Amino acid sequence: MSESFPRTEVEGISLPRIIIGSNWLLGWSHTSAAADSMINARNRNREAIADIVESFLEYDINAVMGPAADNPVLLEGAKLAEDRTGKKVIIIDTPIINVDDTPEARKEAEATIERCRQGGASLCLPHHSSVEQLVNKNKQEITRLPDYLAMVRDKGMVPGLSAHMPELLIYSDANEYDVQTYIQIYNCMGFMMQIEVESVHNAIWNAKKPVITIKSMAAGRVSPFVGLNFSFATLREKDMVTVGCYTPQEVFEDIEFSLAAIERRPPKLSGRNSPSKTVIMK
Numbered sequence: 014m015s016e017s018f019p020r021t022e023v024e025g026i027s028l029p030r031i032i033i034g035s036n037w038l039l040g041w042s043h044t045s046a047a048a049d050s051m052i053n054a055r056n057r058n059r060e061a062i063a064d065i066v067e068s069f070l071e072y073d074i075n076a077v078m079g080p081a082a083d084n085p086v087l088l089e090g091a092k093l094a095e096d097r098t099g100k101k102v103i104i105i106d107t108p109i110i111n112v113d114d115t116p117e118a119r120k121e122a123e124a125t126i127e128r129c130r131q132g133g134a135s136l137c138l139p140h141h142s143s144v145e146q147l148v149n150k151n152k153q154e155i156t157r158l159p160d161y162l163a164m165v166r167d168k169g170m171v172p173g174l175s176a177h178m179p180e181l182l183i184y185s186d187a188n189e190y191d192v193q194t195y196i197q198i199y200n201c202m203g204f205m206m207q208i209e210v211e212s213v214h215n216a217i218w219n220a221k222k223p224v225i226t227i228k229s230m231a232a233g234r235v236s237p238f239v240g241l242n243f244s245f246a247t248l249r250e251k252d253m254v255t256v257g258c259y260t261p262q263e264v265f266e267d268i269e270f271s272l273a274a275i276e277r278r279p280p281k282l283s284g285r286n287s288p289s290k291t292v293i294m295k
Contacts, residue, residue: 017073018268019275021223021251024171024193026135028076028103030250031271032225033069034257035079035087036232038062043205043232052259062090063097068264070100078105078196078225078255080140082128105225106134107175107196110143110161123164130168137165138173138196145178153184162191173225178207179216186221196225196255201243204231214247223251230256237263237270238280245274 019030035041038056042048055061066077081087081104091102106129110122129137139161147156158174165172173194174185185192197217203210205228217224226248230240244254254271258264266282273280 015071016272018272019250020073021253023136023173023223026103026171028223028253029072029074030253030275031069031074031268032105032253032255033066033074033077034227034255035077035081035084037257037259038065038087038090039079039084043228056259057086059086059089059093062087063093064261065258065264066091066094066102067097068258068261069268070094070098070102072268073100074268075100076103076105078107080108081106081134082108082125082132085132088132103136104132104134105136105138105173106132106170107138107140108143109140112143112146112157112161114157119160122161126161126164126168126170129165130170134170136173136194137168137170138175138194139165141175141177141181141196144174144176144181148178148180148184150180153180154188155181155184155190158185158190166191177205179213182216182220182224186219192222194223194225195220196227198228199224199226199244199248200228200231200235200240202231202234204228204234217252218249223253224248225253225255227255229254237267241267241270242274245271 020027021030037052040049040053040057077091095102108125108129110125111118147158149156162172171193172191174192175196177198182195198206199213206213229244256267269280269282
């Protein structure tokens, strides 16, 4: 029996401190078109997705995040993993919504959020590409955000907020928006982060609700040992780290790196292959 991974809680929903990421399932490498094609060729099908999700479920890591309603293959793979294991998978949907200030756009946004509900999402966090169109830095507010959060509530899901701008955490708390968790880019390289790492770290530590961090390994630019140690060493116990994996073997490695970081011990993993290793590397 594998060790159950540590958990946290968002508005009564128990979540693992590792969240299963979708970029390495749906073909968003943040590297190149060739890398995107490589991911799609291997993983963008229900069986491959189920294999990876099932590997996470061995450690009771049972939450998947991504634009699920707009990518049914992700939902199909999660459902197949549920059927294989008998364990429930929590869907954290991040829909892209139309935020134009017109009746037609609001109706379209509500329909998008309804698809999230129909897809089985427990939490719905409107995507940063939509939400950041509403940010008013002068007034330190997110215009009309409460309208969309209310739509999420009305559909029976827990509302949250996807953010690349760290100001969104601060504005949400200051204005007491109905945001129960936030997504925030956070990694040791500062990859895709809009300000320096220290300032984002400060925003996360001062956030009133648990934070879901993303890009923990800077989309493959740092090793799991470096990226995951940094994340778990510098986040709060209630915060989460999103981890994307290309194969089930990577799942087990990344979980062991994470557990070792939390438990303050060396990871129990074999070293990398090399044509000629020195004595110390062996």
